[in-house]
Structure formats: structure tokens, C-alpha cells
Amino acid sequence: MSREIGSLSRRDVLKAGGIAGLTATAGCIDLGGGGGGGAYTIGMVDSRTGSLSAFGQRNQRGMELALADVNDVQIGGRDLDIIVEDSQSQQQPGVSAAQKLVNQDGVPFVIGAVGSGVTLAIYQSVIQGTDVVQLSQNSTSPQLTDFPGLLRMSPTGRTQSTALAEIIAEDGHDSVAVTWINNDYGSGIKDAFVDAYEGEVVYNASHDQGQASYSSVVSQMANTDAGAWLFITYQPEFTTMAQEAYSSGVDDQAQYYGADSVRGPEVLDNTPEGSLEDMKIVAPSAALDQENYQSFASRFEEEYGSAPTAWSAYAYDCVVTAALSIRAADDFTGSALSEVVRDVTRPSGEEAFSFEAASDILADGSASDVDYQGVSGPIDFDENGDPVAYLQIFNVADHAYESVGFVTGE
Structure with missing residues (x-):
């Protein structure tokens, strides 16, 4: 099952995203602007069902908030689409989901996955040896550190x-x-x-x-x-x-x-x-004392009636990091995105606490000029693809x- 949402306001996207979350658990949803045409399309493998579905639900909500923020500003005048596929919290369905995103949908950037075993299986079976960027939203196993080409938002x-x-x-x-x-x-x-x-x-x-x-x-x-x-x-x-x-x-x-x-x-x-x-x-944990996290948490509670977890914040930051990488890259290709994805979060640049602020910096600069400070806290990917631990x-x-x-x- 798929669902497309066009160029709507932030609140309209959130409402439609919530409906999709209830009705599209077995297939994929296409969230964001316009579908196909002028939109940049990336993929996400998430635990819509299975043992980790509680994490998947939080991820989807964080993703929806981030997608709304990105599309309020746009990426050089274009919206962002995210095709979401269900890993079922298991390795083989996760690999199949990633294969569909990369081989059929042709996405150059994949956010995924939740379970560390699923994330590693996707990387080793689908991503490794290609130019596609993979950024895990929730995987914490120390074993991921052994694969420098595999990025993650949650700490080791x-x-x-x-x-x-x-x-x-x-x-x-x-x-x-x-x-x-x-x-x-x-x-x-x-x-x-x-x-x-x-x-x-x-x-x-x-x-x-x-x-x-x-x-x-x-x-x-x-x-x-x-x-x-x-x-x-x-x-x-x-x-x-x-x-x-x-x-x-x-x-x-x-x-x-x-x-x-x-x-x-x-x-x-x-x-x-x-x-x-x-x-x-x-x-x-997210950086609870940061103003951008507090704003994120307030919006999250307003939209969903519950407080966010760190996992929601990680998913939010995955989407924003992907969008900033697209904004900074020379081309919408995996090789171009892989050259800048680490740079947009590193401390050598000017601190920016929102997609809009970071996008403004990138308008007149390069990836190394911006240091996106996530709602989950400073990211600062190291040489192994790991963020700062909090x-x-x-x-x-x-x-x-x-x-x-x-x-x-x-």
C-alpha cells in the first residue's frame, strides 16, 4: 500500500501522515511534496510491525515533523519525499525493503533501520559497495562501529x-x-x-x-x-x-x-x-536542555498527545541531515551525498539549530560551513559514522x- 501527500502546509502534512501511519502498516507510504516530478525522493526502512514497532511509531512521528519543517522551507525550491518500507523488525524483510528502495525506487539515501541486526544486514546485503548513503535512526550495537561507511544517529x-x-x-x-x-x-x-x-x-x-x-x-x-x-x-x-x-x-x-x-x-x-x-x-537521550529540542517536544505533544522519546528525535534529525546533505551536494546522487553528509554536522562550521537556519548558511556556503545541532543534541559524526553519545x-x-x-x- 502506498500513500502520496502533495505540497501541503506543515499541519496538513502532519494530519495526513498520522492517517497514513494507521493505514499503511504493511506497505509503504510516500510522504512530502508532490510525488515524483519536482521532489527529491529518499527512502526509509522502519519497524512498522514486529517486536520493535513501538520504536517505529515514534520514528514515524519524528519523521513527519521533520518532513513538514523541511518542506516549509524546501530544498532549493523543491520538496522532499520519503518512501517508507516496513522491515517487520526482522532481517530478511528489512533487506527486501531496502532492495526495493534502492533497486526499484532508485533512492540515493536510505534512513534505516531500527534493530542493529536489520541495519547491518541491509548494509552488508544492499548498501556496501554502492554509492547509496545509509543512516540508521535507532541502532546502537557496538558492532556498527566496524563499518565506517554505515552512519547512525543514535550513539554506540x-x-x-x-x-x-x-x-x-x-x-x-x-x-x-x-x-x-x-x-x-x-x-x-x-x-x-x-x-x-x-x-x-x-x-x-x-x-x-x-x-x-x-x-x-x-x-x-x-x-x-x-x-x-x-x-x-x-x-x-x-x-x-x-x-x-x-x-x-x-x-x-x-x-x-x-x-x-x-x-x-x-x-x-x-x-x-x-x-x-x-x-x-x-x-x-536527546539534549533536553536545548531550546530546539524543547520546541520539538512541545510540537510533538501538541500533534500526538504524548511526549517524544530520544528515538523520535533521532528520526527527526535523520530527515534533516538528509535534507541538508541534498542542499549541500553538487548532485542528487549517492556519491555526491556521501561527500557532504558528515560535514553538515561537524563543529568546524557555524552552529545552526534548525533546518531553516542551516539552509540559509548553505545558500551562500558549502557543507563545511554549517554545523547542524540536532534536536537530539550535537551529532558530529566521527570517522566510524558514530555520533556523540548522550x-x-x-x-x-x-x-x-x-x-x-x-x-x-x-
């Missing part, structure tokens, strides 16, 4: 793993039981944690995605007598584990810790009151997430 999980190791140690735990989802995201975060943690990892085992029960994982963790349990998995899988730990009476045996993908309102809604008390989670620590109290601090790092 290596910093997250180090923060988790330090927090668990500071809480007085000299042993930990770790379960991790059996993919590139899970193994990457786990490996970095094991390297950083100075205590004893008494349980270190993977689990598969999408299982109906994880009671064996819970019982094996309980048998270790570890005072800390670390969950590196996705929201549906963690929700099931937390439910089963509660029902078997072992939920108070250890303090819970989690990587970024276990946090979400759906988890709280589907776990018993008190079952997650004192759990600590480290997750990527993380937030959450604690569960009275069955709600409370922010208790921030962590920064390279």
Missing part, C-alpha cells in the same frame, strides 16, 4: 554498556546474571558490558526473539543467586520475562537493570505494579520511570 551502545557496568558495581553487586537477545544488538551490548564489568558474570546466555515463554531463562537466572539481573532485549520479550518472574515469586530476588530497548509505557502497562521497583535503565539513567519508582541522571561520552 559501548558507552551504554560501560555506564551499566559502573552503575551495577556502584550499587554493590559483585556478580550479575545477563540475558541478551540473540542478534547483533544483543550480542554487541553484552560483549561491551562483559568487557567493562569488573565483577563476575555468573549467567551469560542468549534468548530468541518472539517466544511465547521465557520461564527457563528466568529460572536459570534465579538459580545463580546473583543480586543483579541485566536484561538486554526488547520490550515484548522483557515484559514476558518480568511477568513470569513475578508469577513464580522470584521478582524480588535480584535488582533489575536494563539496556535501552526494555523501557517503554507498554512495559509498565503490561507488568504488575511493583514488579519492576528500583529497576535501573540506561538509554540514549545517555540518560532511569529508575523505576511506583511503577513509573524517573530520570536520575545523564552520562556523556565518545
